[in-house]
Amino acid sequence: xxxxxxxxxxxxxxxxxxxxxxxxxxxxxxxxxxxxxxxxxxxxxxxxxxxxxxxxxxxxxxxxxxxxxxxxxxxxxxxxxxxxxxxxxxxxxxxxxxxxxxxxxxxxxxxxxxxxxxxxxxxxxxxxxxxxxxxxxxxxxxxxxxxxxxxxxxxxxxxxxxxxxxxxxxxxxxxxxxxxxxxxxxxxxxxxxxxxxxxxxxxxxxxxxxxxxxxxxxxxxxxxxxxxxxxxxxxxxxxxxxxxxxxxxxxxxxxxxxxxxxxxxxxxxxxxxxxxxxxxxxxxxxxxxxxxxxxxxxxxxxxxxxxxxxxxxxxxxxxxxxxxxxxxxxxxxxxxxxxxxxxxxxxxxxxxxxxxxxxxxxxxxxx
Amino acid sequence: xxxxxxxxxxxxxxxxxxxxxxxxxxxxxxxxxxxxxxxxxxxxxxxxxxxxxxxxxxxxxxxxxxxxxxxxxxxxxxxxxxxxxxxxxxxxxxxxxxxxxxxxxxxxxxxxxxxxxxxxxxxxxxxxxxxxxxxxxxxxxxxxxxxxxxxxxxxxxxxxxxxxxxxxxxxxxxxxxxxxxxxxxxxxxxxxxxxxxxxxxxxxxxxxxxxxxxxxxxxxxxxxxxxxxxxxxxxxxxxxxxxxxxxxxxxxxxxxxxxxxxxxxxxxxxxxxxxxxxxxxxxxxxxxxxxxxxxxxxxxxxxxxxxxxxxxxxxxxxxxxxxxxxxxxxxxxxxxxxxxxxxxxxxxxxxxxxxxxxxxxxxxxxx
Numbered sequence: 001x002x003x004x005x006x007x008x009x010x011x012x013x014x015x016x017x018x019x020x021x022x023x024x025x026x027x028x029x030x031x032x033x034x035x036x037x038x039x040x041x042x043x044x045x046x047x048x049x050x051x052x053x054x055x056x057x058x059x060x061x062x063x064x065x066x067x068x069x070x071x072x073x074x075x076x077x078x079x080x081x082x083x084x085x086x087x088x089x090x091x092x093x094x095x096x097x098x099x100x101x102x103x104x105x106x107x108x109x110x111x112x113x114x115x116x117x118x119x120x121x122x123x124x125x126x127x128x129x130x131x132x133x134x135x136x137x138x139x140x141x142x143x144x145x146x147x148x149x150x151x152x153x154x155x156x157x158x159x160x161x162x163x164x165x166x167x168x169x170x171x172x173x174x175x176x177x178x179x180x181x182x183x184x185x186x187x188x189x190x191x192x193x194x195x196x197x198x199x200x201x202x203x204x205x206x207x208x209x210x211x212x213x214x215x216x217x218x219x220x221x222x223x224x225x226x227x228x229x230x231x232x233x234x235x236x237x238x239x240x241x242x243x244x245x246x247x248x249x250x251x252x253x254x255x256x257x258x259x260x261x262x263x264x265x266x267x268x269x270x271x272x273x274x275x276x277x278x279x280x281x282x283x284x285x286x287x288x289x290x291x292x293x294x295x296x297x298x299x300x301x302x303x304x305x306x307x308x309x310x311x312x313x314x315x316x317x318x319x320x321x322x323x324x325x326x327x328x329x330x331x332x333x334x335x336x337x338x339x340x341x342x343x344x345x346x347x348x349x350x351x352x353x354x355x356x357x358x359x360x361x362x363x364x365x366x367x
Numbered sequence: 368x369x370x371x372x373x374x375x376x377x378x379x380x381x382x383x384x385x386x387x388x389x390x391x392x393x394x395x396x397x398x399x400x401x402x403x404x405x406x407x408x409x410x411x412x413x414x415x416x417x418x419x420x421x422x423x424x425x426x427x428x429x430x431x432x433x434x435x436x437x438x439x440x441x442x443x444x445x446x447x448x449x450x451x452x453x454x455x456x457x458x459x460x461x462x463x464x465x466x467x468x469x470x471x472x473x474x475x476x477x478x479x480x481x482x483x484x485x486x487x488x489x490x491x492x493x494x495x496x497x498x499x500x501x502x503x504x505x506x507x508x509x510x511x512x513x514x515x516x517x518x519x520x521x522x523x524x525x526x527x528x529x530x531x532x533x534x535x536x537x538x539x540x541x542x543x544x545x546x547x548x549x550x551x552x553x554x555x556x557x558x559x560x561x562x563x564x565x566x567x568x569x570x571x572x573x574x575x576x577x578x579x580x581x582x583x584x585x586x587x588x589x590x591x592x593x594x595x596x597x598x599x600x601x602x603x604x605x606x607x608x609x610x611x612x613x614x615x616x617x618x619x620x621x622x623x624x625x626x627x628x629x630x631x632x633x634x635x636x637x638x639x640x641x642x643x644x645x646x647x648x649x650x651x652x653x654x655x656x657x658x659x660x661x662x663x664x665x666x667x668x669x670x671x672x673x674x675x676x677x678x679x680x681x682x683x684x685x686x687x688x689x690x691x692x693x694x695x696x697x698x699x700x701x702x703x704x705x706x707x708x709x710x711x712x713x714x715x716x717x718x719x720x721x722x723x724x725x726x727x728x729x730x731x732x733x734x
Contacts, residue, residue, distance in 0.1 A: 319461075
């Protein structure tokens with residue numbers, strides 16, 4: 001079992017990674033102070049059918065009343081409706097201020113359950129139990145929230161978990177599309193902060209099917225430590241943390257315009273990263289591996305930009321992004337591989353670049 | 368103009384009290400850093416018809432785009448529906464992370480607008496501009512939130528404002544019921560922490576019609592300073608802050624069972640305070656002025672417990688209160704006048720006391 005510590009201004013908490021970490025969960029909960037009065041497991045249909053019984057089984061006899069609530073699967077379920085349903089269930093079960101929420105699932109459940117925990121009676125404790133590769137990113141850092149029809153993750157709070165229990169055993173059941181989605185964030189972490197890790201990935205992970213348990217544990221720890229380092233320096237995203245949004249400005253716009261759930265988060269981010277790389281090359285005049293990385297992502301089956309999306313509407317959506325100020329788009333760009341920075345890019349240049357990117361993608365990437 | 372400083376772990380901010388404080392608002396906003404990009408005034412129908420034009424007028428020409436959104440009046444409007452509507456409007460107007468929300472209204476607007484600000488893009492800045500006497504309590508301390516059909520203020524966050532601008536000019540238009548509602552919290556502050564202030568109130572405020580501007584400024588400052596002192600020691604209500612809930616455990620249950628809006632918050636709290644005093648006398652065996660304070664509250668036209676409410680259902684609701692843990696009710700009681708403490712009271716004793724209180728109230732207080 002690997003253990004890491006996340007330090008933020010508001011909290012210090014552990015991340016446990018390994019095949020048998022869930023064995024430690026009951027003792028960890030028992031040791032929390034003030035004593036946990038009751039536990040609510042929030043999960044989705046897919047994950048609960050696979051792992052709810054096993055997880056609940058470990059917590060049944062430790063003394064607290066145990067409840068579980070299951071929402072439908074899919075990012076579009078990170079909705080006001082489900083937020084309200086979770087709160088209602090928690091109230092009906094009599095959860096109090098010393099209750100604990102367990103987020104059992106991928107990023108959608110982590111964000112939703114974290115927002116429920118962050119706002120139920122003005123904030124109760126929660127533990128992240130991620131079940132996807134993608135959640136290596138979202139489970140650490142305390143960002144929680146839900147979608148609004150006008151934008152993804154537009155409503156939420158910063159609320160750090162008590163701990164993250166990352167069972168690699170859960171990852172074995174992931175379908176390939178989910179692996180790919182998670183891998184986009186792993187690649188992102190390497191590109192913004194760790195050139196050596198980027199070369200390791202290119203060399204060691206030749207396909208998403210062949211990741212051994214050892215390599216998986218290694219890359220999880222390495223990717224999480226990049227995230228942890230950034231978050232510890234800037235919990236509330238006043239500066240540095242913004243670089244974690246590499247690929248996300250366009251990525252979010254793609255998800256929003258394609259309709260939540262129509263394209264996976266990681267697939268959208270992979271397109272966003274390619275665009276950001278292209279833009280970085282245009283602005284810096286340097287070779288930042290756009291062609292090589294494009295081919296690499298293509299080999300992993302990451303998709304091209306959905307052809308129905310148009311530059312003008314993508315730009316409009318990007319301008320409503322949380323990172324935009326006064327309607328100007330702030331892009332995360334690369335100075336070098338492993339070195340990111342944020343720059344405001346003016347609308348007309350962005351629109352031209354987007355139009356060119358869309359054309360190139362149609363011609364080359366979709367082949 | 369009176370100025371006070373509120374200190375909490377997460378923020379230090381000023382409270383301005385006086386007849387002309389709004390004159391200072393434009394400069395204050397201009398001086399905020401990072402620079403405010405746009406301003407959204409949230410208000411309710413009653414307040415906006417009286418003061419929105421005047422308030423907006425002061426902010427029209429300071430450079431930021433200015434929007435306003437009005438929800439219906441009444442505590443029952445502190446709802447998920449209106450929360451969602453405010454967020455939607457904010458997104459439609461393109462509010463970004465450097466925008467500012469101005470809460471223009473009573474406690475309902477302060478709580479709702481504070482929760483919108485606390486969760487919009489995971490938290491943006493806001494300023495409280497209270498327009499009621501009751502809001503002297505809610506505008507300071509950072510508690511925000513909305514109601515759920517299963518309980519009042521069950522969903523929210525701690526989110527401190529940038530400042531509180533308390534214009535006593537706004538209070539002149541308050542109807543008597545609103546004065547009374549606010550005065551309940553003023554009395555509460557005296558009873559839990561300031562015996563001398565309690566005697567001052569008994570002596571100086573013989574009726575709610577005769578409060579001069581001077582006395583009003585004095586009692587506001589004194590009541591807010593009690594609140595500020597408690598909040599500065601315990602921002603997140605892990606201990607001491609709980610004493611501010613004197614009268615609120617039963618008070619909230621009364622509001623909830625009578626139907627939000629059917630009885631004012633202050634009227635419900637006044638009944639809750641009488642019950643807590645009675646209980647304090649039973650437990651301590653001391654004379655804690657129950658009879659005198661009951662008469663005093665009666666003189667001010669505070670009502671008796673609504674006769675349709677029953678002890679069993681009130682107790683059930685109290686057990687779902689945020690201050691309850693494991694289904695046990697924690698009551699705020701008085702040790703002496705001006706000295707409060709929290710004690711768990713067991714169900715059967717609480718039920719007996721409630722039943723007796725209901726009977727006494729029917730016989731004596733309603734006369």
